[in-house]
Amino acid sequence: MGSTTQPRLPVIDLSSKNLNLNSSSWVTKCDEVRLALEEYGCFMAVYDGVSEELRDAMFLASQELFNLPTQVKVSNVVDTPYNGYIGQQPMVPLYESLGIENVTTKEGVESFTKLMWPSGNQSFCDNTLMYSNAVAKLDQIVMKMVAKSYGIEEHYESMRGSTTYLLKPTKYLSAQGNEEMLGILPHTDKCFMTYLYQDEVNGLEILAKNGEWFEVDYSSPSSFVVMAADAFMAWTNGRVESPTHRVMMKGKKDRYVLGLFANIKDYIIESPQQLLDENHPLQFKPFDNYKYMNFYYTPEGSTSECPLKTYCGI
Numbered sequence: 143m144g145s146t147t148q149p150r151l152p153v154i155d156l157s158s159k160n161l162n163l164n165s166s167s168w169v170t171k172c173d174e175v176r177l178a179l180e181e182y183g184c185f186m187a188v189y190d191g192v193s194e195e196l197r198d199a200m201f202l203a204s205q206e207l208f209n210l211p212t213q214v215k216v217s218n219v220v221d222t223p224y225n226g227y228i229g230q231q232p233m234v235p236l237y238e239s240l241g242i243e244n245v246t247t248k249e250g251v252e253s254f255t256k257l258m259w260p261s262g263n264q265s266f267c268d269n270t271l272m273y274s275n276a277v278a279k280l281d282q283i284v285m286k287m288v289a290k291s292y293g294i295e296e297h298y299e300s301m302r303g304s305t306t307y308l309l310k311p312t313k314y315l316s317a318q319g320n321e322e323m324l325g326i327l328p329h330t331d332k333c334f335m336t337y338l339y340q341d342e343v344n345g346l347e348i349l350a351k352n353g354e355w356f357e358v359d360y361s362s363p364s365s366f367v368v369m370a371a372d373a374f375m376a377w378t379n380g381r382v383e384s385p386t387h388r389v390m391m392k393g394k395k396d397r398y399v400l401g402l403f404a405n406i407k408d409y410i411i412e413s414p415q416q417l418l419d420e421n422h423p424l425q426f427k428p429f430d431n432y433k434y435m436n437f438y439y440t441p442e443g444s445t446s447e448c449p450l451k452t453y454c455g456i
């Protein structure tokens with residue numbers, strides 16, 4: 143299937159030097175973020191919170207992590223399905239990932255590190271904690287901007303403390319030959335928001351509203367894909383739709399990605415009153431993000447055309 147390079151994702155500069163909460167351009171920028179999410183479900187953020195040194199350390203650590211013996215990697219077992227180790231899947235043989243739960247906390251990173259390196263790996267712990275907190279800060283900036291643009295700051299503030307983060311270092315083996323190969327099946331994410339960061343190999347594709355796949359080109363090392371997931375779609379009463387995306391591998395290089403997934407825990411998500419009116423009647427019942435993720439991995443959830451609507455649609 144041929145992929146087009148158009149359209150391009152909107153690029154929004156969220157570097158600290160370009161963000162001034164007191165300037166008039168702040169409101170314009172908040173609207174820009176909201177409009178990009180409404181149009182594409184995602185956008186490319188330019189963000190200076192991760193230094194070049196930290197970036198290099200994280201991708202080097204990813205290589206070391208995936209080079210560990212399989213019996214070590216499979217020991218990463220967690221309660222939430224597909225947050226642990228995934229690899230050797232017949233449908234997507236190039237794909238491998240490991241999930242680090244509660245990754246913005248010292249305890250979360252330490253318990254994962256102990257599993258992978260029983261004799262310790264302090265630099266992995268320090269860098270992973272620093273990286274995750276830097277990207278969690280980007281999440282807080284994005285969410286603040288969305289909330290400002292919709293006029294739902296108070297609602298967001300009440301939910302903000304319930305955010306937990308999962309880091310999923312992911313590796314795609316190269317397709318080797320000339321044929322393109324599927325790296326990950328088309329899907330929408332089931333969490334609240336997703337932040338993707340990659341090394342130099344492209345491969346992510348988004349399904350545009352016109353039904354065409356387009357490739358995402360990370361133009362610089364400070365580019366992050368900011369993507370709405372299903373729980374965010376329900377929260378915004380469907381004003382933002384979580385985009386369907388996939389990965390296509392071509393060429394001879396392996397691809398490394400760091401996905402940071404924001405989840406809302408122990409909190410019932412419901413659309414703010416401000417997003418409901420006669421043109422936008424309530425679309426989703428209040429729901430729990432983790433229960434929804436668990437539903438998705440049941441036979442009913444995984445075969446549903448729109449699991450979010452099946453789970454909590456009105």
Ligand SMILES: O=C(O)CCC(=O)C(=O)O
Pocket residue numbers: 310312326331338345346387388389399401
């Ligand atoms: O590898 C990527 O760019 C996307 C990964 C992804 O979609 C996911 O982990 O949910």
Ligand SMILES: [Fe+2]
Pocket residue numbers: 329330331387
């Ligand atoms: Fe995804």
